[in-house]
Amino acid sequence: MTATRRPPPLARPATRRADRMEWLVSTDHKRIGLLTIGTGLVLFYAFGALAMTMRTQLARPDQHILTNQQYNQIMTLHGTGMIALVVTPFALGLGVYLVPLMIGAPTIAAPRATLLGYWLYVGGAIAIILGCAVPGGAQSGWWGYLPLSNATYSPGTGANLWVTGVSLAACGMLIQSGTVAWTILTRRAPGMTMLHLPVFVWTELVTCFMGLTAFPSLLSAMGLLAWNRVHPANINFWNLLYEHMFWFYGHPVVYIMFFPFVGCVAEVLATFSGRRNFAYKSTVLALLAFAAGSMAVWGHHMFTSGQVVNDYYSLTSNFLAIPAGVEYFALLGTIIGGRLRYPTAMLFGLAFIPQFLIGGLTGILVGSPAIDYQMNNSYFIVGHFHYTLLAGSIFGLFAGVYYWLPKATGIMFSERLGKLHFVLMTIGTNVTFLPMFALGMLGMPRRVATYPANEGLNALNLTATIGAFIIGCSLLVFVYNLYISNYRKVPAPPDPWQGHTLEWATSSPPPRFNFTAEYPVPRIRSFAPLLDIRERASQAAAGGGDRAEPGQDGAGDGGAGHGGAGEEAP
Amino acid sequence: MQFQRAFSYAFGTETKIAEVVFGLVLLAMLVAFGQSAYRRRKRMEPSRRAERNVLELCYVGLLAVVVAFDVFVSFSANAEWWHDPRPDMTVRVTGFQWCWDFRYLGTPVNVSARCAGGPIPTLVLPAGRPVRLQITSDDVIHGFWIPGLRLKLDAYPDHVNTVSFTPPKGDWVGHCSQLCGLYHSEMMFRVRALPAAAFDRWVHAHGGPGRLVSTR
Numbered sequence: 001m002t003a004t005r006r007p008p009p010l011a012r013p014a015t016r017r018a019d020r021m022e023w024l025v026s027t028d029h030k031r032i033g034l035l036t037i038g039t040g041l042v043l044f045y046a047f048g049a050l051a052m053t054m055r056t057q058l059a060r061p062d063q064h065i066l067t068n069q070q071y072n073q074i075m076t077l078h079g080t081g082m083i084a085l086v087v088t089p090f091a092l093g094l095g096v097y098l099v100p101l102m103i104g105a106p107t108i109a110a111p112r113a114t115l116l117g118y119w120l121y122v123g124g125a126i127a128i129i130l131g132c133a134v135p136g137g138a139q140s141g142w143w144g145y146l147p148l149s150n151a152t153y154s155p156g157t158g159a160n161l162w163v164t165g166v167s168l169a170a171c172g173m174l175i176q177s178g179t180v181a182w183t184i185l186t187r188r189a190p191g192m193t194m195l196h197l198p199v200f201v202w203t204e205l206v207t208c209f210m211g212l213t214a215f216p217s218l219l220s221a222m223g224l225l226a227w228n229r230v231h232p233a234n235i236n237f238w239n240l241l242y243e244h245m246f247w248f249y250g251h252p253v254v255y256i257m258f259f260p261f262v263g264c265v266a267e268v269l270a271t272f273s274g275r276r277n278f279a280y281k282s283t284v285l286a287l288l289a290f291a292a293g294s295m296a297v298w299g300h301h302m303f304t305s306g307q308v309v310n311d312y313y314s315l316t317s318n319f320l321a322i323p324a325g326v327e328y329f330a331l332l333g334t335i336i337g338g339r340l341r342y343p344t345a346m347l348f349g350l351a352f353i354p355q356f357l358i359g360g361l362t363g364i365l366v367g368s369p370a371i372d373y374q375m376n377n378s379y380f381i382v383g384h385f386h387y388t389l390l391a392g393s394i395f396g397l398f399a400g401v402y403y404w405l406p407k408a409t410g411i412m413f414s415e416r417l418g419k420l421h422f423v424l425m426t427i428g429t430n431v432t433f434l435p436m437f438a439l440g441m442l443g444m445p446r447r448v449a450t451y452p453a454n455e456g457l458n459a460l461n462l463t464a465t466i467g468a469f470i471i472g473c474s475l476l477v478f479v480y481n482l483y484i485s486n487y488r489k490v491p492a493p494p495d496p497w498q499g500h501t502l503e504w505a506t507s508s509p510p511p512r513f514n515f516t517a518e519y520p521v522p523r524i525r526s527f528a529p530l531l532d533i534r535e536r537a538s539q540a541a542a543g544g545g546d547r548a549e550p551g552q553d554g555a556g557d558g559g560a561g562h563g564g565a566g567e568e569a570p
Numbered sequence: 571m572q573f574q575r576a577f578s579y580a581f582g583t584e585t586k587i588a589e590v591v592f593g594l595v596l597l598a599m600l601v602a603f604g605q606s607a608y609r610r611r612k613r614m615e616p617s618r619r620a621e622r623n624v625l626e627l628c629y630v631g632l633l634a635v636v637v638a639f640d641v642f643v644s645f646s647a648n649a650e651w652w653h654d655p656r657p658d659m660t661v662r663v664t665g666f667q668w669c670w671d672f673r674y675l676g677t678p679v680n681v682s683a684r685c686a687g688g689p690i691p692t693l694v695l696p697a698g699r700p701v702r703l704q705i706t707s708d709d710v711i712h713g714f715w716i717p718g719l720r721l722k723l724d725a726y727p728d729h730v731n732t733v734s735f736t737p738p739k740g741d742w743v744g745h746c747s748q749l750c751g752l753y754h755s756e757m758m759f760r761v762r763a764l765p766a767a768a769f770d771r772w773v774h775a776h777g778g779p780g781r782l783v784s785t786r
Contacts (some may be wrong), residue, residue, distance in 0.1 A: 009734025067750045096715035147727065148710040148751060153667075176586050236728040239711065273606075275616035282626045304713065304724045304747075314644045325633040328595065329626070335602035337617030339609045350599070357595055359781045361588040364640065368584060370576035370647035374720040378748040445747045448755035456742065535618065569748055 009478065020315070028117055028512060033097025034175075034408060036118050045393075047081040050074045052468050055432075059465040061453035066318075071449035072139035073158075077519060078133035079142030080162070084169045085125045087389060088253065090397055091260040092117075092173055094412035095180040095204040101503035103199050104189025104521040106513040109182040113403070117175035124169025124505045131161030138162035141447060144225060146242045151229045157260035160229065167222045170215045178480050180204055189502070191524035195284070197275050198501045198527050199270075203263030206291040207452065210252040211297060218249035238306055247298035255294045255379065257389060259287065261352075261396025261442040268349035269331055271499050272337025276528040279330040293320050296363030303372045310369040317367035318379060324360055343497070344418030347397035352392060352424050359387030375563035377447075380440025388431045390471075395430040396477075398425075406492035410508045414488075424474030432467030462541070494519070498529035571738050572653045577720040580647035584640060657734045658703035658783045661693065665705075665712030665725040665746065668753035670761055673705075678780040686753035692760040696769035696783040697739035705731045713747030724748055737763040 023031055053074055057065050065294040066074065100108050108114055126535045131138045138156025140149040144162070147153055184197065184205045197205070224242055270277045277283065297320065299313035331353060340346065366372045375381055398421075406412050439460050444451055451457050494505040503510070506519040515521045609616065664671040669685035672693045683691040695701055705714050707725040715722040719742060723731045746757035764772060764784050773782050 021657045072749075072752070072754075115668070139751070145711055148749065153710055159680060234728075239724060239726060241727075261718075271600075275618070276620045276638055279622070279626050280620065283628075304722050305726070306723050307726075310648050311645055314648065315641055318641045318644065321637050322630065322633045326626075329629055332595065332598040332602065333622075336598060336605060337619065338606055339601065339614070340603065340606040340614045353599060354592070354596060362593060362690070365581065365588065367586050368580045368644035368647060370573075370651045373573065373651060373722045374577050374581075375716065376722060377715070377749075378717075385592070400624040441717075441731070443715075443743065443745060445713070445715065445755075447749040450755050452758075482768070485786060537742055538615070553630075555610070 002013070016496040024054065025115070029096050029100050029114060030115050030408070030510065031515075032108075032118050033095075035095050036089050036093030038121060039118075039125070040086050040093060043081060044086045044090075045475065045479075047078050047086060049208060050078040052472055054078065055465040055468040057449065058451070058461050060073060060462070061451050061458055063450055066449065068141060068449045069136070069325065072141075072564070073132050073137050075447055076138050076141055076162070077361040079126075079129055080132070080138075080166065081140055082389070083253065083257065084166055084173075085098050085121070085128060087257040087393055087397075088169075088173050089121055090393075091207055091256055091515060092176040092180060093399060094260050094264070094397075094400060095207065096176060097408065098503065099183055099201055099204055100187065100509060101514055102201050102501050103184060103192050104277065104502050104524065105187035105191070106515065108179055109187055110179045112174050114179045115117075117172040117179065120168050120172030120175065122172075124165045124172060127161045127165030127168060129164055130164075131227065132361050133161075134158045134548045136163070136511075139390065139434070143243075143246055145246075146225065146228060146236055148238045149225060149229075149234050150235065154237070155308055155448065160226075163222050163226050163229070166441040170218045170222070173211060174215035174219075177208040179209035180213065183206075189521045191522060193267065194526050195281070196524055196529075199283060199434070200260070200263035200501070202287055203259040203266070206287045207256050207259045208360035210291050214252035214256065216243050218253075221245035221249065232401070240302075240305065243302055247301045248295070250296040250301065252291075252294045254385075254388070255290065257393050258356075259291075261393040261400070262356075264400030264403070265349040265352045265396045266331060266334070267364075267499075267501065268345045268403050269334045269338075269530070271497050272341045272343065272346040272349070273335050274337040274341075274498070275482055276487070276500060276526070276531055277330060278333030278337075279326070279561070280527060281476060282326050283330040286323035286330075289476060290320060290323035290327075293323065297367075304368045304376045309318065314367055314369060318364065321360075321364055328357070335555075338412075341567065343402070344413075344415055344422055345399045345402035345497075347419065347422045349366075349394050350404065351422070352395045352399060354425075355387060356392030359384055359392050361388075375440055377445055378440035379436045379444045379446060382446050383433045383436030383440065386436070391429045395425075395429075395497065398422075404503075405495065406496050407503055407508050407510070409486075410492050411485055412490040412492045412496065413485040414481050417477055421474050421481065424470055426476060428467050428470030428474055429473075430467070431470060432464050435467075437465045439464075495530070498530075498534070500531040502529060504530055571719065573648055573720040574737055576647040576650040579650070580643055583643050587636065587640065601725045608722045621781050625654060625724075652733075654734050655736055656695070657701035658699045660702040660704060661695070662692070662704045662706070663714055663725065663751070664708055665714065665757070666708040667710065667751055668746075670744075670757070670758045671708075672715075674773065674778065674782075677773060677782065679773055679776045680776040681776075685758060686756045690758045692762055693744070694769065694772050695763045697737055697760065697763035699766055699769075699783045700734055700736045702732060702734040705733070710750050711748050712750050712757070714744070715747040716742050716744045718742035719761070722747055737761075739763050739765065 058061050096114055136156045140154055221242055224238055266277055296316045299308040300317045302308045303310055366375050402418055439457055442456055444457050492508040494507050505522050506515050522529050572621050660675040662673040662675055669683050670691050671682040673680045681688045681691050705725045705728045707724050708770040740763055742761040744761055746754055746758040770781050774780050
């Protein structure tokens with residue numbers, strides 16, 4: 001509030017205990033972003049531990065380590081938590097941290113609202129965890145379908161807390177969607193036109209658009225559910241409407257949990273291929289078409305309800321394969337013709353390509369009703385969406401984390417531990433989720449607390465459980481990497497990877513207002529301004545006097561004062 | 571059997587397309603690795619070509635054709651799945667927490683059980699004779715799933731989902747596929763399709779008329 005509490009404009013105050021408290025109320029987008037991602041990461045471990053508890057129960061048939069009630073509560077918390085409290089906040093938290101840096105803005109638009117978004121999310125997390133943890137708590141899955149979730153079939157405060165928590169977290173994410181979109185639309189540096197936005201920023205923009213349309217639908221659904229819990233009359237009247245409202249949020253949110261990570265992968269692939277993103281304009285168009293189309297496919301979650309127009313939703317769902325295919329084309333076109341380097345971030349980015357593809361292709365399969373009538377609510381679906389969310393989005397997240405952590409912390413992280421993390425996680429992910437496709441084909445329903453011994457499901461389930469524990473080990477390696485690298489404190493230069501986008505032009509970590517006289521915003525001529533500078537420099541060095549234009553441009557660059565950034569590039 | 575036919579057709583065709591796509595993407599990645607190694611050895615800079623508009627357009631066209639084919643497969647499989655033969659008899663399937671109730675309409679025959687911890691019910695059908703199922707629920711939403719027949723429809727309270735088909739001879743296991751509370755995982759049933767004469771004997775033994783389907 002007062003002028004004395006506000007940090008000086010150009011440098012952070014020295015770290016003290018009071019400064020640590022200031023983290024919690026800071027309006028610096030970088031701190032809010034790191035808080036959001038950090039909270040998400042802690043919860044990712046917590047809800048991941050729940051997944052391993054469930055896999056332990058399912059390792060053998062007819063096991064009752066957990067009671068059915070406990071299993072359903074844990075399954076509900078794992079599902080709701082991973083979606084509402086982990087991957088969605090990761091998606092928007094990355095935007096809060098990175099977008100202002102990547103568009104050359106000193107701050108995020110509406111920083112206090114962004115901070116409010118974070119705290120609403122924290123409030124939502126507390127309510128959801130309590131709601132699922134109390135005895136007899138929420139146990140109707142992350143959809144909370146009516147009438148199972150109403151006061152007759154799920155009595156008690158647990159489910160009420162769950163509704164409250166989901167609504168709070170949705171409000172938080174809605175606000176952050178708004179502020180990130182506003183930032184992109186109004187706070188771009190001079191020269192940063194819409195078609196000079198990095199691919200990651202475009203993915204964030206369409207993510208925010210989907211958030212702004214999807215979260216209100218979730219809030220309406222939660223309102224309907226809350227009303228139903230208070231007034232149990234009208235039972236069964238709203239069942240299908242609730243499904244529609246829920247999936248009108250539920251399908252776009254799938255892409256909210258995907259786009260920013262495909263954006264991370266696009267940036268990582270471009271940087272470590274030493275070449276700008278291929279087919280940029282097509283990618284932008286594809287993202288916009290994808291986001292628009294994502295609002296028209298929700299009914300494919302409801303084929304088995306027997307109450308939707310199958311052909312319509314099958315048509316729109318299949319249509320999405322076109323923009324998705326264009327995005328893949330762009331990713332592959334970027335690495336083809338590049339000179340690849342293979343640090344940990346790149347490995348995660350490369351693994352994303354085939355792994356997410358498995359999730360995407362199986363998704364197209366179940367977009368056909370005749371296939372969905374077998375696969376819906378079976379382990380095939382569990383395998384499908386874990387390939388998109390874990391093998392896809394979380395791999396994209398780790399690509400981004402290994403890529404941007406030096407920028408955010410000013411510390412280089414251990415590549416050897418990073419690669420160990422990568423290898424273990426890739427093995428674990430595929431060992432866990434590939435068998436699930438077969439389990440679904442064989443007839444294992446989703447969300448079962450146990451299964452009979454005589455249906456041929458035993459070996460595949462045991463394999464999946466072993467894989468889950470390998471993923472667990474890989475995540476411990478990541479924590480150890482954070483710990484040991486923070487202990488060693490190898491300082492990170494401003495641009496350790498020869499990045500293409502503006503965040504690499506400033507210091508690591510960036511100063512309070514992102515760019516300073518020492519680290520100015522370089523001239524922006526395309527969506528890869530730092531690569532432009534390097535390319536012009538190498539052209540000028542190689543070409544000498546035989547071509548006039550590059551030389552002239554190079555002189556212009558010097559005059560524009562990007563020199564500091566240019567020199568920082570190793 | 572229409573569900574199996576529709577499933578095999580759609581799944582077989584679309585899986586083949588998916589496999590080709592997956593193979594092409596892996597191939598493209600291998601090309602990228604190979605080219606990269608070549609560039610490194612020859613000390614060549616990465617390519618600066620960031621757009622190939624004609625190629626991109628052709629690619630979108632190709633994608634659209636593949637997607638259109640996929641949509642065609644999906645539509646025709648869906649039509650096949652919902653093919654509606656005139657039924658010889660109707661069974662009302664009612665899900666409840668946590669088991670199933672099978673009522674043979676027009677007869678006093680009724681099969682039910684308790685599932686959770688106890689015996690599970692058997693849905694007996696006449697093999698080779700078209701039957702209609704009316705699927706509904708007494709309480710929450712359940713899912714009526716016979717994995718071996720590729721048949722699944724949700725059971726809603728205050729709503730009836732209807733499907734007709736001609737079961738082949740055989741035995742299958744059925745599950746509840748929609749989370750329905752505590753004993754969701756134990757809400758199973760058996761399906762047995764008997765030859766028409768045997769089916770009629772079964773109906774008769776359970777208090778039904780002497781002949782239900784074998785005379786037609």
